[in-house]
Amino acid sequence: MNPSTIPIVLIEDNEPYARALExxxxxxxxxxDCRAIYGSSEQALVEIPKNPPAxxxxxxxxxxxxxxxxxxQLKELYPQLVCLVLTMYEEDHLIFDALRAGACGYLLKxxxxxxxxxxxxxxxxxxxxxxxxxxxxxxxxxxxxxxxxPDHSLTAREQQVLxxxxxxxAYKEIAHDLGVSIDTVRTHVRKVYDKLHIHSRTEIIxxxxxxxx
Amino acid sequence: xxxxxxxLAVSARARSSVAFREVMTTYHAGTGEDVKRTIDGWxxxxxxxxxxxxxxxxxxxxxVAAEPIEADLLNLTMFxxxxxxxxxxxxxxxxxxxxxxxxxxxxxxxxxxxNFGATTSNLRRGPGNRLIADEVSYIVTGKIPDNMIWIxxxxxxxxxxxxxxxxxxVVRNEGLxxxxxxxxxxxxDFVLTEFRVEVVSTTTNVxxxxxxxxxxxxxxxxxxxxxxxxxxxxxxxxAHPSEDVTGKGFHFEIDLGTERAFDHLTLRQRGxxxxxxxxGKMRICIYQQDPKEGAAPTWQVLNRPDGxxxxxxxxxxxxxxxxxxxxxxxYLRISTENPVPLSPMLAEVEVYETRTARLVSLxxxxxxxxxxxxxxxxxxxxxxxxxxxxPQSGKPYDRLYRWKVxxxxxxxxxxxxxxxxxxxxxAGEFQVEIQAAHSDGxxxxxxxxxxxxxxxxxxxxxxxxxxxxxxTLLIGVLVSRYFARRKxxxxxxxxxxxxxxxxxxxxxxxxxxxRLAQLAVLQDVFAREHSMAPAAxxxxxxLTAHTREAMVSLDEAVWTVNPRNDTLSxxxxxxxxxxxxxxxxxxxxxxxxxxxxxxxxxxxAGIRHEVALAFKEALQNIVKHSAASEVExxxxxxxxxxxxxxxxxxxxxxxxxxxxxEDGLINMRQRLESIGGTxxxxxxxxxxxxxEMKLPLS
Numbered sequence: 001m002n003p004s005t006i007p008i009v010l011i012e013d014n015e016p017y018a019r020a021l022e023x024x025x026x027x028x029x030x031x032x033d034c035r036a037i038y039g040s041s042e043q044a045l046v047e048i049p050k051n052p053p054a055x056x057x058x059x060x061x062x063x064x065x066x067x068x069x070x071x072x073q074l075k076e077l078y079p080q081l082v083c084l085v086l087t088m089y090e091e092d093h094l095i096f097d098a099l100r101a102g103a104c105g106y107l108l109k110x111x112x113x114x115x116x117x118x119x120x121x122x123x124x125x126x127x128x129x130x131x132x133x134x135x136x137x138x139x140x141x142x143x144x145x146x147x148x149x150p151d152h153s154l155t156a157r158e159q160q161v162l163x164x165x166x167x168x169x170a171y172k173e174i175a176h177d178l179g180v181s182i183d184t185v186r187t188h189v190r191k192v193y194d195k196l197h198i199h200s201r202t203e204i205i206x207x208x209x210x211x212x213x
Numbered sequence: 214x215x216x217x218x219x220x221l222a223v224s225a226r227a228r229s230s231v232a233f234r235e236v237m238t239t240y241h242a243g244t245g246e247d248v249k250r251t252i253d254g255w256x257x258x259x260x261x262x263x264x265x266x267x268x269x270x271x272x273x274x275x276x277v278a279a280e281p282i283e284a285d286l287l288n289l290t291m292f293x294x295x296x297x298x299x300x301x302x303x304x305x306x307x308x309x310x311x312x313x314x315x316x317x318x319x320x321x322x323x324x325x326x327x328n329f330g331a332t333t334s335n336l337r338r339g340p341g342n343r344l345i346a347d348e349v350s351y352i353v354t355g356k357i358p359d360n361m362i363w364i365x366x367x368x369x370x371x372x373x374x375x376x377x378x379x380x381x382x383v384v385r386n387e388g389l390x391x392x393x394x395x396x397x398x399x400x401x402d403f404v405l406t407e408f409r410v411e412v413v414s415t416t417t418n419v420x421x422x423x424x425x426x427x428x429x430x431x432x433x434x435x436x437x438x439x440x441x442x443x444x445x446x447x448x449x450x451x452a453h454p455s456e457d458v459t460g461k462g463f464h465f466e467i468d469l470g471t472e473r474a475f476d477h478l479t480l481r482q483r484g485x486x487x488x489x490x491x492x493g494k495m496r497i498c499i500y501q502q503d504p505k506e507g508a509a510p511t512w513q514v515l516n517r518p519d520g521x522x523x524x525x526x527x528x529x530x531x532x533x534x535x536x537x538x539x540x541x542x543x544y545l546r547i548s549t550e551n552p553v554p555l556s557p558m559l560a561e562v563e564v565y566e567t568r569t570a571r572l573v574s575l576x577x578x579x580x581x582x583x584x585x586x587x588x589x590x591x592x593x594x595x596x597x598x599x600x601x602x603x604p605q606s607g608k609p610y611d612r613l614y615r616w617k618v619x620x621x622x623x624x625x626x627x628x629x630x631x632x633x634x635x636x637x638x639x640a641g642e643f644q645v646e647i648q649a650a651h652s653d654g655x656x657x658x659x660x661x662x663x664x665x666x667x668x669x670x671x672x673x674x675x676x677x678x679x680x681x682x683x684x685t686l687l688i689g690v691l692v693s694r695y696f697a698r699r700k701x702x703x704x705x706x707x708x709x710x711x712x713x714x715x716x717x718x719x720x721x722x723x724x725x726x727x728r729l730a731q732l733a734v735l736q737d738v739f740a741r742e743h744s745m746a747p748a749a750x751x752x753x754x755x756l757t758a759h760t761r762e763a764m765v766s767l768d769e770a771v772w773t774v775n776p777r778n779d780t781l782s783x784x785x786x787x788x789x790x791x792x793x794x795x796x797x798x799x800x801x802x803x804x805x806x807x808x809x810x811x812x813x814x815x816x817x818a819g820i821r822h823e824v825a826l827a828f829k830e831a832l833q834n835i836v837k838h839s840a841a842s843e844v845e846x847x848x849x850x851x852x853x854x855x856x857x858x859x860x861x862x863x864x865x866x867x868x869x870x871x872x873x874x875e876d877g878l879i880n881m882r883q884r885l886e887s888i889g890g891t892x893x894x895x896x897x898x899x900x901x902x903x904x905e906m907k908l909p910l911s
Contacts, residue, residue, distance in 0.1 A: 014723070014727040014730075014731075016727065016728065017727045017728075017730045017731040017734065019731075020730075020731040020734040020735045020738065021734050023734075023735070024737055024738045024741075027738065027742065088722050088726045088727065089722065090768055090790060091777070109726070109727065109730035110729075110730060110733065110761050110764040110768075112737060112757075112761070113737050113738075114737065131793065132789070132793060132805050136789075136807075136809050137809075140809035143809065144810075166805065167804055167805070167806075168793070168802065168804045
């Protein structure tokens with residue numbers, strides 16, 4: 001394998017889809033090296049410590065523990081591991097919960113695989129995509145439940161970035177509006193995610209942890 | 214008898230006629246056009262080259278070839294088919310030149326005649342390479358004795374540019390016809406109607422005509438033997454040292470002029486039965502550098518160390534593995550360790566250099582394909598045309614190579630054309646193998662092996678089967694949607710409705726949705742794994758897009774039936790998401806304005822569905838008709854009503870009646886009215902349009 005390829009795993013119980021995606025990722029010249037497919041959250045939590053990948057694509061709807069809890073636990077074990085949700089569902093509350101659990105982005109299964117590969121690279125490189133309606137929910141979340149510590153609340157700049165995202169502006173436009181670089185915008189978004197994760201990880205484990213057992 | 218056999222043997226060979234550019238004569242009767250009939254390709258004609266009344270002195274005709282002729286065996290035919298009896302040469306000679314511009318002053322050489330004959334006269338050799346036809350005085354057969362003279366000549370691959378025919382006068386002895394004549398016909402003239410030269414073969418023996426030297430004098434009986442008998446192409450001439458030479462220290466040396474990679478070496482025994490035992494224990498050495506300057510041999514062998522020898526006229530063929538060293542070089546030395554006097558003795562030494570075919574071009578049904586590292590045949594090709602090249606010198610007379618396609622042909626097939634056309638095998642991996650022929654009937658030791666892949670037709674691939682499966686699934690989805698709705702209608706009043714809808718939604722998503730996702734990914738995998746014609750590629754891309762659209766439709770269907778979405782906030786989220794997903798990829802900026810939280814208002818699936826459809830229609834109208842670059846979506850919950858405002862910056866709505874998109878507007882209004890709401894559209898100051906939908910929430 002090319003050393004610059006990104007090692008990933010799929011945590012996905014629908015094997016035909018997972019195998020198809022694996023086949024795509026492992027085509028010659030691919031930047032992605034799909035190392036394994038785990039059919040359940042439990043299997044992933046046993047196997048991943050043996051050989052941790054850079055990125056995990058996690059389905060939400062898994063047998064046993066669901067994807068949200070899986071992500072929360074993985075992030076607990078490997079804060080560096082980049083988790084992306086790969087789901088059939090475009091249901092806001094699920095996606096938002098996954099983000100709160102520690103995912104730094106979500107993808108729909110109908111996304112063309114080449115775009116999934118791009119998104120994996122962006123996420124590995126520290127990018128955090130945030131769409132307007134996710135931004136809206138993030139803001140709503142911070143309004144509803146004030147963070148336990150003051151430094152976990154949103155800064156004025158972060159709030160500004162979120163507001164512009166809600167207006168449907170692209171990162172580039174936001175960078176222009178605020179007179180900063182696009183990387184600074186990305187950093188703000190990443191920090192918002194981090195705060196969201198810290199804020200809600202325990203809650204997620206409590207909320208979903210009960211369900212799967 | 215012998216002549217007849219030779220004629221048959223010659224005519225069985227594939228030959229190519231030499232084209233002539235020009236004919237020059239010292240004299241001709243008739244016009245210049247008449248003379249040109251000798252090179253017009255037609256054997257019979259009433260006129261040609263004739264010389265009446267110049268019968269007193271020799272006459273000459275020169276035939277200038279269009280291209281230099283390089284061959285080792287040529288066939289020359291002179292046709293005298295004018296219908297005038299016996300009007301053919303009585304006494305003549307043929308010579309050739311290699312001068313760039315053949316003319317009367319060129320340097321002419323005697324044509325080395327291998328064999329000759331005529332159909333209605335008896336030919337014999339005269340002095341100085343001339344041929345004489347016996348005198349005929351009357352017709353005995355009752356047929357018109359049109360003559361045809363043919364000569365087969367060995368020209369040792371010299372670049373011949375022209376032929377010269379010299380016709381000499383004869384003197385008739387018969388009664389009234391007594392006197393000088395150019396033919397044995399009654400009117401003393403000949404009419405040459407066609408002069409044809411055909412290349413019978415070009416040897417691949419690179420030693421033919423190469424200079425040969427001997428260290429010591431050669432045998433002398435009636436005439437001294439010459440060393441170049443070994444490379445003159447005549448098996449009937451032999452060479453060996455004289456009695457004074459005792460084997461040791463004697464050798465023949467052949468200089469090939471340039472370094473060659475050897476395929477095989479042929480040592481030919483003399484054609485009669487005398488002293489064949491002088492052939493045994495011959496040592497052959499090959500040198501890359503001049504051995505006269507002390508170079509060591511690069512390859513050598515002691516042939517027949519037991520003193521045995523081949524039968525008369527037979528030959529020993531030596532290949533690289535018969536000796537030791539690298540079978541490559543420019544000089545050959547032949548010495549002997551044979552105690553038999555007058556050794557070594559040979560009729561001929563032939564050297565065949567390695568010949569390997571090369572692929573020049575490849576076409577599938579007349580479409581040229583790349584001949585780079587990997588040969589890929591596009592799907593659906595019917596015929597393949599391989600154009601080969603054999604860059605080495607020489608051209609065997611009847612077959613150039615043999616070939617087979619591993620996996621298709623069991624046996625080798627021979628071909629005399631460098632263009633090999635074969636039916637395209639079915640999809641799969643193949644290898645074409647090709648082995649060049651030598652003019653001595655052997656096959657070169659090297660085999661060119663070219664693997665090639667025939668791509669599968671789209672309809673033969675796994676992805677296609679998946680597509681078929683996918684279409685079936687889609688139909689299944691549509692049917693299940695239909696039944697799901699009917700089922701919902703039936704369960705409307707029952708408390709089981711919610712659970713049932715949930716279950717259907719989940720199942721559809723998990724089963725059908727994942728299958729469709731898999732299908733779409735496999736289509737992408739297929740597109741990358743196989744090279745396809747552009748049309749197939751775009752068809753596949755369209756199918757993939759349709760598959761993804763089916764997933765979107767499925768999402769929406771699931772969203773509609775899932776009771777979890779029976780809330781105002783879910784509807785609002787759906788509308789915003791849909792606007793974003795639909796407009797952004799089309800390059801239309803989408804600004805969203807709505808509250809972060811919504812009151813907990815329940816909303817029936819039927820209502821959500823109608824609102825969603827009307828909303829989608831509003832967006833479609835913008836995309837199709839407005840040419841807008843920006844859309845503002847405002848969602849509000851005011852005074853017990855849900856308000857949707859879709860504002861664009863496009864070119865405005867059509868007139869009240871007619872115009873594009875009117876049906877869409879009517880549909881939107883009807884949908885909203887069916888659930889107790891309203892739909893209005895208003896022009897904006899910037900020329901765009903505002904669509905406002907209001908839905909009472911009870």
